[in-house]
Amino acid sequence: MQISSSKPLLSSNTQEKVLTGDRATGPLHLGHYVGSLKQRVELQHRFDQTILVADMQGLTDNGHNPQKVASNILNVVADYLAIGIDPSKTTICLQSAIPALAELTMYYANLVSIARLERNPTVKSEINSKDFGRAIPAGFLTYPISQAADITAFRATLIPVGDDQLPMLEQTNEIVRKLNSIAQDEVLLECKPLLSNVSRLPSVDGKGKMSKSMGNTIMLGSSAQDISKAVKAMYTDPLHLNVNDAGRVEGNVFFTYLDAFHPDIEYVAKLKSHYQKGGLGDGKTKAILEECLQELLAPIRERRALLLSDKAQLVSILKVGTEQAREESDAVLRRVKAAFGLNLF
Amino acid sequence: MQISSSKPLLSSNTQEKVLTGDRATGPLHLGHYVGSLKQRVELQHRFDQTILVADMQGLTDNGHNPQKVASNILNVVADYLAIGIDPSKTTICLQSAIPALAELTMYYANLVSIARLERNPTVKSEINSKDFGRAIPAGFLTYPISQAADITAFRATLIPVGDDQLPMLEQTNEIVRKLNSIAQDEVLLECKPLLSNVSRLPSVDGKGKMSKSMGNTIMLGSSAQDISKAVKAMYTDPLHLNVNDAGRVEGNVFFTYLDAFHPDIEYVAKLKSHYQKGGLGDGKTKAILEECLQELLAPIRERRALLLSDKAQLVSILKVGTEQAREESDAVLRRVKAAFGLNLF
Known part of the structure; x- marks a missing residue:
């Protein structure tokens, strides 16, 4: 990406x-x-x-x-x-x-x-x-x-x-x-x-502003592992317990991030609608977000490391x-x- | 001087x-x-x-x-x-x-x-x-x-x-x-x-600090006339109405200035004693102070004017x-x- x-x-x-x-x-x-x-x-x-x-x-x-x-x-x-x-x-x-x-x-x-x-x-x-x-x-x-x-x-x-x-x-x-x-x-x-x-x-835990000291953010230089960990820990809809439950999109940090970072707006709209109807699990959507963030940050992390080496x-x-x-x-x-x-x- | x-x-x-x-x-x-x-x-x-x-x-x-x-x-x-x-x-x-x-x-x-x-x-x-x-x-x-x-x-x-x-x-x-x-x-x-x-x-009027804006001070560049005027207006002992009256030296701005500026400490001590006993008029003592300040400030004023001309x-x-x-x-x-x-x- x-x-x-x-x-x-x-x-x-x-x-x-x-x-x-x-x-x-x-x-x-x-x-x-x-x-x-x-x-x-x-x-x-x-x-x-x-x-x-x-x-x-x-x-x-x-x-x-x-x-x-x-x-x-x-x-x-x-x-x-x-x-x-x-x-x-x-x-x-x-x-x-x-x-x-x-x-x-x-x-x-x-x-x-x-x-x-x-x-x-x-x-x-x-x-x-x-x-x-x-x-x-x-x-x-x-x-x-x-x-x-x-x-x-x-x-x-x-x-x-x-x-x-x-x-x-x-x-x-x-x-x-x-x-x-x-x-x-x-x-x-x-x-x-x-x-x-x-x-x-919002911060990854949905509690407010991002802050490195709170450990609730993803840095531009975060490792692939840290990105993965942060996305897995991301606050979604606490009432969305089963895949088939209807989920809330508002206040769901996960969708806020998809809105902010996923390049395909229509695709995100479809995901939202699916999530709201039920049948879309947090695991699957998180995998989509993680892929999108990994693609965004991998070249940034690489350039950043190269720059900091000189x-x-x-x-x-x-x-x-x-x-x-x-x-x-x-x-x-x-x-x-x-x-x-x-x-x- | x-x-x-x-x-x-x-x-x-x-x-x-x-x-x-x-x-x-x-x-x-x-x-x-x-x-x-x-x-x-x-x-x-x-x-x-x-x-x-x-x-x-x-x-x-x-x-x-x-x-x-x-x-x-x-x-x-x-x-x-x-x-x-x-x-x-x-x-x-x-x-x-x-x-x-x-x-x-x-x-x-x-x-x-x-x-x-x-x-x-x-x-x-x-x-x-x-x-x-x-x-x-x-x-x-x-x-x-x-x-x-x-x-x-x-x-x-x-x-x-x-x-x-x-x-x-x-x-x-x-x-x-x-x-x-x-x-x-x-x-x-x-x-x-x-x-x-x-x-x-103290200020010339004895009311506190010197301040140019209060008009109660003598500037280093003051003219001879201004010095004369300031000394004449100087606060002395308000109860020392006649030459033969005993005068107070404490709080008498005039003597504070003599202490600060007159080079002859013994002479000033004699003046104070005479003033306290009575028989020394404000006019005479002011003339002594004025002479002393005029002598101090004349060369300063002259050098100052010369300096400011270049x-x-x-x-x-x-x-x-x-x-x-x-x-x-x-x-x-x-x-x-x-x-x-x-x-x-």
Whole structure:
């Protein structure tokens, strides 16, 4: 099976600049693939696209465990290349190696109140899902400011996000408007969301988000055995005990995965109908899903392993992208500083 | 009158590195001179000294008015040079032109909780004295982190401060210990205070701190007329109505200034005694103080004006110091990043 390339989401528009990124806290998984990575392969043919390996953001809740972030940077780059991100079409760059991002964050931090950050629904829900207690790191509460720096530093105008991330873009645009108003000039560009038409892929156990630490996900580099094990453990319909029972498709993780990954939509529709009527066993359908995932992931796993066997090449690709990103972001920083009169030298 | 050079506060110790700085939000005044600047002229002969023109910190409560900061950078540099800071002995550098400071701030922000920042007594009292309400800028609440970046980036170990600033140094040392513990290496150095033996100079009206915006101070560049006016308006003893009345010396701003600025301690002691007994009029004593301040400030004002007439030279001096500071701080940043494993390139 080839990595399927769905129809373009948008008509070609080289004026728009796309920015995405991933916290470098672990190798990427099928949730990333469906929710974002696959779309980026598409987008790189239509837009000027930058992908940020967000190691600094990964540190905002791993400040005491930087090795977790550092050790995953090249994994993430290998994931990108393995699924088809082409460094000649997409700028892949490393956040910690782009000083202008930290500098812009410092300027923007003076334009955003602590109260405003505490009201941010995305940050609120993330704080609730973590074990910070009263000890929320300053870097974590303020990371929407750093994200605004990322977006504006690359003059990105189109940000592929899930709707849970919309408050982050609103925060960015507030900063853009404030800064432009202070500068009395359009120094920064506002951005808009590119909402994904793919719903979030549930975890294998159906209990929520995929998370490597929860052991409920399939990584892009998973072995054939791990894929097989994950599919066998997949949550289906707990009331579908006998082959001839009518089964439920809604909330059945298995069919959500078939929808997301099987290339033949009609065939999946037929399977669903059969399952609902009764007469289709979980064993058989799981075999179909497993085959489909094995076909998808085998070449990715192979490319990924090959890429990781030559780390110097990965470093070199990341370095070239980062140098390009530094140039772009330094230019934006110079404009912001000039607008503030801070351009003595 | 010469700018008097008091006895060294410490014996010579070239191992210690001294860092001081000033928010570039206005030209400096007599309060700065007595509280810090005069001591720096002394310290530069004994230590490796860096002075930071803290424009970024000035922006933390002037985010919407960057011009106030930008327009004062060269004023502050001229103040330094006019009072005798020697750029061949002291590194004078500009905070916003040293990217490592922003980058270190980002790393340290992950090691400090919002709750810890909110407990900082110095920040608490500064927040109370400002009109932020609920709208404390993120950059203001977090500026102790940025200050820790300043101190550690230059490997400064000795920080001349008033005792109200001790919590800032404690915050810095907490970050140093945390980072060194994560890195399992002495990447950063702890600092210690160099407590000034000069009490804070009160405002001319005796109502509190000097502040240019309150119009109750004497700037280093004040004209002879302004100095005369300020001394005449100076708060003395409100019950000392007739020359023959006994006067109070305690809380008498006039005598605090004589103590701070008159070179002849014995003469000032005699004046105090005469004033307390009665028979010494405010007019006469004010004339003595005015003469002393005019003598102190005339050459400073003259040098200051001369320096400001050649801005290119000021920029050049600041640039040389900043380049030196960039080298030092880049080296510290590299060590921090390497300790975190973030040194791919």
